[in-house]
Amino acid sequence: MVAACGMLAATSCSDYYDYNSGGVASEEQLAADKTLWENISGNKNLSEFASVLERVGYDEILNQSHTYTVWAPVNESFNLDSLNQLTDEKVEQGFLKNLIADYMHRENDLNDTVIYMLNEKLLKFAGKNTGSLSFGGQAILPNANIPGAYNYPSTNGLLYLLSSPAMFRYNAYEFLFENPGVADSLAKYAKKYETVTIDEANSVKGPIINGVQQYDHIEQIIHNELTERRLNAELNNEDSLYTVLIMKDAAWREAYDKIASYYNYIPKIAWQNLSAEKMGTGYSKKGNDSSMKPTVGTETVDLASAPAGAEIQASEEYMTDSIVKKHLTDYMIFSENRNEKLRTGESFNENDVLVATSYGVRRDEPANFGLIRNLADLNAATEEIVGLSNGHARILNAYPFSPNETYARVIRTNDVARIITQSGYEDKSNTIPKDSLDKWGVVLDEEDLINNNNGCKYVYSDIDRKTSFNAPELDFYLPDVLSTTYDIYVVFVPACADDETATYGVGKKYSLYFDLNYTDASNTQKMGRFNPETGELVEAANGAHKDIKELKYEFDINKVDTVKVGRMTFPICYYKTGVAPNLKVIQTHSLMMGPTKETYEQVLRIANVILRPVENEE
Numbered sequence: 001m002v003a004a005c006g007m008l009a010a011t012s013c014s015d016y017y018d019y020n021s022g023g024v025a026s027e028e029q030l031a032a033d034k035t036l037w038e039n040i041s042g043n044k045n046l047s048e049f050a051s052v053l054e055r056v057g058y059d060e061i062l063n064q065s066h067t068y069t070v071w072a073p074v075n076e077s078f079n080l081d082s083l084n085q086l087t088d089e090k091v092e093q094g095f096l097k098n099l100i101a102d103y104m105h106r107e108n109d110l111n112d113t114v115i116y117m118l119n120e121k122l123l124k125f126a127g128k129n130t131g132s133l134s135f136g137g138q139a140i141l142p143n144a145n146i147p148g149a150y151n152y153p154s155t156n157g158l159l160y161l162l163s164s165p166a167m168f169r170y171n172a173y174e175f176l177f178e179n180p181g182v183a184d185s186l187a188k189y190a191k192k193y194e195t196v197t198i199d200e201a202n203s204v205k206g207p208i209i210n211g212v213q214q215y216d217h218i219e220q221i222i223h224n225e226l227t228e229r230r231l232n233a234e235l236n237n238e239d240s241l242y243t244v245l246i247m248k249d250a251a252w253r254e255a256y257d258k259i260a261s262y263y264n265y266i267p268k269i270a271w272q273n274l275s276a277e278k279m280g281t282g283y284s285k286k287g288n289d290s291s292m293k294p295t296v297g298t299e300t301v302d303l304a305s306a307p308a309g310a311e312i313q314a315s316e317e318y319m320t321d322s323i324v325k326k327h328l329t330d331y332m333i334f335s336e337n338r339n340e341k342l343r344t345g346e347s348f349n350e351n352d353v354l355v356a357t358s359y360g361v362r363r364d365e366p367a368n369f370g371l372i373r374n375l376a377d378l379n380a381a382t383e384e385i386v387g388l389s390n391g392h393a394r395i396l397n398a399y400p401f402s403p404n405e406t407y408a409r410v411i412r413t414n415d416v417a418r419i420i421t422q423s424g425y426e427d428k429s430n431t432i433p434k435d436s437l438d439k440w441g442v443v444l445d446e447e448d449l450i451n452n453n454n455g456c457k458y459v460y461s462d463i464d465r466k467t468s469f470n471a472p473e474l475d476f477y478l479p480d481v482l483s484t485t486y487d488i489y490v491v492f493v494p495a496c497a498d499d500e501t502a503t504y505g506v507g508k509k510y511s512l513y514f515d516l517n518y519t520d521a522s523n524t525q526k527m528g529r530f531n532p533e534t535g536e537l538v539e540a541a542n543g544a545h546k547d548i549k550e551l552k553y554e555f556d557i558n559k560v561d562t563v564k565v566g567r568m569t570f571p572i573c574y575y576k577t578g579v580a581p582n583l584k585v586i587q588t589h590s591l592m593m594g595p596t597k598e599t600y601e602q603v604l605r606i607a608n609v610i611l612r613p614v615e616n617e618e
Contacts, residue, residue, distance in 0.1 A: 032152075032153040032154065032155070033155060034154055034155060035062065035063045035064075035154055035155050035156050036062040036063075036068060036070055036154045036156055036157050036159055037053070037058075037059050037060075037062040037063040038063070038154075039152060039154050039159055040053065040062065040070070040072055040159065041054075041059070045074045045075050045161070046072050046074060046075070046161070047075060048075045048076070048078070048080045049072045049073055049074075049075075051080070052080070052083060052091060052095065052096065053096065055084075055088070055091070056088045056091055056092050056096065058092075058096055058100075062100075062156070063156075064156065065155075065156055066102075066156060067102070067103055067104055067156055067157045068100055068101065068102060068103075068156065068157040069100070069101050069102075069103065069104055069105040069115075069157055069158045069159075069160070070099060070100050070157065070158070070159050070160070071099045071100075071135045071136070071140070071160045071161075071162045071166060072099065072159060072160065072161055072162060073099070073138075073161075073162045073163075073164055073165040074141070074161055074162065074163065077162070077163060077164040077165065078164065078165050083095060093119050094119070094168045095165065095168065096118075097117060097118035097119035097121075098117055098118075098119055098121060098123070098136075098165070098166055098168045099117075099162075099165060099166060100117065100118050101115050101116060101117050101118060102116075102118070104157055104158050105125060105158065106151065106158070107128060107133055107140075107149075107150045107151055107160075108128065108129070109128070110128055110129065112125060113125050113126060113128065115135075119168075120236075120238050121168070121169070121171075121238060121389050122238050122239075122389070123135065123136040123166055124136065124137070133150050135160065135162060135166055136165075136166025136167055137166065137167055138162050138163055138164045138165065138166055138167070139162070139163040139164075140160050140161065140162060140163075141160075141161040141162070141163060169387060169388055169389040170388055170389065171235065171236060171237075171238055171388055171389045171390045172233075172235040172236075172242045172244045172333075172388050172390055172391050172393065173222070173224070173227065173235035173236040174236075175244065175246075175386070175388055175393050176190050176235070176244070176246070177190070177191065179246065179395075181249075182246075182248055182249065182395070183246045183247065183248060183249060183252070183395075184249055185247075185249050185252040185253065185256075186246060186247060186252060186328075186329075189226075189325055189328075189329070190224065190226055190227065190329075192226075193224050193225040193226035193227075194222060194223070194224045195222070195223050195224070195225075196220050196221070196222050197220070197221045197223075198215070198218055198219070198220065198221070199218075199219040199220060199221045202219040203215050203218045203219045204216040204218075222236060226329065227333065230358065230361070231329065231330070231332065231333050231356075231357055231358045231361075232357045232358055232360075232361045233333040233335075233357040235333070235390075237390065238389055238390050239390070240335075240390050240391070241335065241336035241337060241343070241390055241391045242333055242334065242335060242336060242357070242388075242390060242391040242392075243333070243334045243336055243342040243391055243392045243393070243394060244332060244333055244388075244391070244392075244393045244394070245331070245332050245333075245334075245378075245393075245394050245396055245400065246332075246393050246394065246395055246396065247328070247396045247397075247398075247399065248383075248395065248396065248397055250397070251381070251396055251397050251398050251399060252328065254398070254399070255328060255398075255399035256324055256325075256328065258399070259324045259327050259328070259407045260320055260321075260324050261483065261484070262403075262407060262408055262482040262483055262484050262573065263319070263320045263323050263324060263482065263483065263573045263575065264320070264483035264521070264571070264572055264573050265303060265315075265316035265317075265319050265320055265572065265573050265577075266303075266316055266519075266521060266523055266572050267302065267303050267314070267315050267316045268300055268301070268302050268303070268523055269300065269301050269303075269519055269523065269572065269574070269577055269579055270298050270299070270300050270519050270523050270524070270525050271298070271299060271300075271301065271519060271525075271579040271580065271581070272294070272296065272297045272298055272299075272517045272525065272581075272582060273297045273298075273299045274297065274417040274418035274475050274477070274582055275417070275418065276297040276299065279296055279297040279418065293527065293540070294517060294524075294525035294526055294527035294540065295525055298525055299579075300523075301577060301578060301579050302315075303315040303316055303319055303577065304319070306318035319576075320573075323575065323576070324407075327406055327407040328399075330356065330358055330369075330370075330406070331356045331358070331370070331372060331401055331406060332356075333356060333357045333358070334354055334355065334356055334357065335355075335357055336391050336392070338354075338355055339352070339354060339355075342354075342391075342392065343391075343392070345385045345392070347379045348375035348376070348378060348379055349375075350375075350376070352373075352375050353371060353372065353373050354371075354372040354375065354378075355370055355371055355372075356370040356371075356372070357370075358370050359371065366409060371405070372401055372405055373405065374401070374402045374405060377398070377399075377400045377401060377402065378394075378400040378401070380398070380400075381396040381397055381398040381399070381400040382394050382395070382396060382400075383395045383396060383397045403613060403615060404613065408482060408484060408613045408615065409613075410610065410611065410612050410613070411478060411479065411480060411481065411486075411610070411611040412447075412448065412608050412609070412610050412611075413476055413477070413478065413479060413608065413609050414429075414457065414458065414459050414476075414606060414607060414608050414609065415459075415476065415477070416459050416474050416475065416476060417475050417476055417477045417582060418474075418475040419461060419472065419473065419474055419475070420472070420473035420475075420586075427459050427460065427461055427462065427474060428459070428460060428462045429457060429458065429459045429460070430457070430458060430460065430497065430498060431455050431456060431457045431458070432455050432456040432458070432493065432497055432560070433455045434455040434456075435455075436455070437449070437455065437456060437560075440456075440493075440494070440497070440559060440560045441559035441560065441561075442456070442560050448491060448607075448608055448610055449491065449560065449607055449608065456493070456560065456607055457607070458491075458493045458497070458605050458606060458607040459474065459605075459606055460493075460498065460603055460604060460605040460606070461474060461603050461604045462603075472587055472602070472603060472604045473584060473585065473586045473587065473604075474584075474585045474604050474606060475582055475583070475584045475585070476582060476583050476584075476585070476606075476609045477580040477581075477582050478574075478580050478581050478582060478583055478609070478611060479574075479580050480574060480575045480576070480580070481570050481573070481574045481575070481580060481581055481611065482570065482573050482574075482575055482613070483570055483571060483572050483573040484569070484570065484613055484614070484615070485567060485568070485569040485570075485613070485614040485615075486567070486568055486569075486570070486611040486612060486613055486614065487564065487566075487567050487611070487612050487614055488514075488530075488564070488565040488566055488567070488568060488583065488609070488610070488611055489562050489563065489564050489565060489608075489609070489610040489611075489612070490514070490562070490563045490565055490583075490585060490606060490608075490609055490610075491560065491561070491562050491606065491607040491608040491609075491610065492510070492560070492561055492562070492563065492604075492605060492606060492607070493560055493605040493606070493607050494559065494560070494561075494605070495508070495601060495603065495605070497605065498603075498605070508599065508600055508601040509599060509600050509601065510587075510600065510601050511587065511588040511600050512563075512585060512586060512587060512588060513529055513584070513585075513586040513588055514529065514530045514565045514566070514583060514584070514585060514586075515527065515528070515529050515530075515540075515583070515584040515586060516528050516529075516530065516537055516568060516581065516582070516583055516584075517581055517582050517584075518568075518570060518571075518581035519571070519572055519581070520571045520572070521571040521572055526539060527539070527540040528540055530565050530566035531566070532566075534566075535564065535565070535566035535567050536566060536567070537566060537568055560607060565583075567614065583609055585604060585606065587600070587601075587602075587604065
């Protein structure tokens with residue numbers, strides 16, 4: 001606590017109120033046989049402070065036997081008129097409780113230098129035995145009647161006179177709701193998750209009327225499902241140090257609209273179930289034309305209904321709204337213990353990495369969820385840094401993170417959803433060890449290839465290369481596709497990765513079709529084939545796809561290589577729906593014994609299917 005308070009004291013911030021400077025010590029004799037309230041109300045230099053105490057009922061509290069220490073600001077050291085414009089709750093929490101603490105805190109106790117105030121703030125009681133005693137950064141006036149002394153004893157505690165009120169700072173949670181007209185959108189969203197209960201242990205109970213407990217004074221316990229559980233941060237904890245990112249309303253609305261365009265849902269989604277019986281497993285010539293019928297294997301899934309009482313009742317609109325706001329807040333809170341620059345306010349450089357408090361909590365997100373590496377936009381978006389009692393708030397004028405690290409990530413998959421077979425073959429997997437990757441001429445980012453700790457994992461069609469009459473087809477679901485434009489790639493592995501001494505299939509060509517099944521905005525199933533010359537998807541309607549020439553891919557036998565299949569704009573979002581579009585990788589020839597079999601590769605080996613949002617690349 002001492003260390004935390006030391007850092008807070010070194011942090012500059014604006015005062016809670018518009019305080020004036022000045023004030024003089026009382027010349028009256030304060031009596032040790034009187035209560036704190038009697039000594040305060042009887043002192044002409046504390047009349048303004050006494051009027052504030054009386055306004056919110058603290059005259060009665062300080063007249064009881066409970067022991068307190070009060071640091072009372074003298075007249076004209078604060079703006080009483082401004083204070084009187086605030087609600088009783090704000091006056092109590094931000095002013096009075098910031099000047100009153102439980103128990104006696106003596107000026108000669110060198111172990112008592114950080115005080116836990118009634119509002120749970122930690123303030124420094126400094127300068128002991130130096131002749132320059134201070135509290136919360138403000139000078140304590142000496143006892144006018146006892147040389148060398150500062151405190152005035154009372155029957156229920158100690159009284160000190162302050163030259164100005166101790167500075168109040170919001171904690172990170174309080175500050176979320178104290179920016180009217182600046183961050184109302186964020187405050188409204190966070191407030192929905194707040195619950196307030198009575199702190200019975202610290203509240204003052206009154207009589208029971210009609211069986212209901214009444215209270216003379218109520219203390220509250222505040223919990224928030226959003227910040228505490230989903231974002232894993234106790235923003236009300238004064239012992240912690242956080243940086244909270246707070247987008248101004250204009251920035252929030254702009255980011256909301258941008259992200260929402262990626263999450264365009266429809267209430268019912270028709271999709272092609274690759275495991276459905278009617279899909280069939282038989283292979284036909286010309287790229288399995290039966291699979292080119294978009295209605296084959298079609299099933300329909302309904303979006304989950306909005307909960308009762310939700311502001312938005314349409315299921316598709318509710319889902320979009322919920323997910324967009326999740327993305328707007330997932331990276332909102334950071335622990336200052338993990339990054340020095342969060343505490344100092346320095347600009348970030350290209351080597352810096354921030355870790356959100358939500359990191360490791362959201363099990364349904366990618367492994368690198370919560371990590372932010374590209375921080376140039378955060379530097380640019382930071383309009384102001386405000387000191388808090390437990391960290392800092394950064395006021396932002398724009399969404400500060402790149403899409404590929406947050407709401408529009410690259411999609412990678414090598415999970416085979418279906419394999420076409422007639423004569424009995426299946427998909428299997430293998431791995432190129434990490435120490436062999438250089439040998440295979442890997443040129444992509446490792447994250448595109450390294451699927452586990454051992455190296456580059458790939459799937460392949462297991463086929464008897466000498467007797468099979470059928471070419472392979474591997475079909476992949478494309479999980480969590482958003483309603484945006486992607487460039488689609490397939491990463492191939494050479495034949496000799498299976499057997500370096502192999503003679504069959506080494507260095508032969510691939511002759512492939514890439515077919516895509518998806519759903520449009522009217523919930524109509526669509527099927528198309530990518531044109532290798534243009535990268536465009538040609539719809540299967542009326543057999544137009546049959547005019548597309550096969551893609552003959554000259555495969556480098558010593559290299560893990562990549563084919564850019566094409567570019568596709570998906571009309572709807574599949575994220576968190578449990579269904580997906582699919583990509584079919586199809587050998588164009590039935591590889592019978594003869595020249596065709598000698599010319600073309602018979603086994604498909606695929607490390608990854610990759611979808612990169614076009615906006616990220618641009």
